[in-house]
Amino acid sequence: MSVVEVDRLVRDFTVREPVPGRRLRRRARQVRAVDGLTFTVGPGEAVGYIGANGAGKSTTIKMLAGILVPTSGTVRTCGTDPVRARRRLARRIGVVFGQRSQLWWDLPLAESYDILAAIHRLEPARARRRRAELVEELELGGFLATPVRQLSLGQRMRAEVAAALLHEPELVVLDEPTIGLDVLSKQRLREFLVHERGSRGTTLLLTTHDMGDVERLCERVLVVDHGRLAYDGSLSGLAATVAAERVLVVDLAEPVAPLQVPGTRHLGSEGDGVRQHLAFDPTRTTAAAVLAQVQRAAEVRDLSVAEPDIEDVVRRLWSRSR
């Protein structure tokens, strides 16, 4: 049985925005944040859910957790309707929102864990054992008496993860778990999650803007764009599709119309065409060959070669799938 099952899921929001020229008037507009998503996640899978800002990732996660009600379509989490069975589901899933805390800020960390153990009605001996295990693995021993507000971001994120896992959930959903963390804290957290999954077979679903999280933690990647699925497959498949491209950025002596260079895609221009971005496939051509062609059309002042950013990757995947 699937741990997550999403079928033609849709979620709309009504936003109120100012009417141009009418200072006090606002009009309502519908925004479709999630637009017909269908996917399943099986037991023990580790899935990275990625996409550009505003693509609909958090909205999807909130529907999986029963925090938001779908506009249409269905979602089943751990075999239940997450909105109807929210309490029951809370015992089976652990959720970490990188930007929001589920700990009590003014209380020592240990007391947050006591409260969570009581909320989940954990058997005391089991709760003690599990807490000791998490405190050791996430190196939280030095902070148990510290009020949460005094923890550093890295310490707090580890504390959040322990809080989400205290009740040994079968599904762990992490929304930007490593956002803002330094390299070492990221590494520790990733190592812990790899270990946790390896030893317990926990299902992981995580959203992130950090490809390092996906590379270290996930075998499967879902890419969402404007609320729709643009890619569902292995990380290596994504890498083969996406990492293939490089982007040549050229600064020209004067503004020029978008360059049309065979074998490249014009990604965009800045400063009326003084800076232009051209994507190319390095297995078919080279930066030097592309540059030579650009120089026939314009005088190049400066250049750099970059990897495409995630927004472009998503755009490209989407246009291919269409």
Ligand SMILES: Nc1ncnc2c1ncn2[C@@H]1O[C@H](COP(=O)(O)OP(=O)(O)OP(=O)(O)O)[C@@H](O)[C@H]1O
């Ligand atoms: N409560 C809300 N009210 C109105 N619009 C919303 C609300 N929540 C999300 N949206 C809109 O829905 C779209 C998807 O937002 P969502 O937060 O799910 O994206 P995201 O992929 O998680 O983005 P990010 O990576 O920036 O967190 C956006 O256009 C956003 O502005």
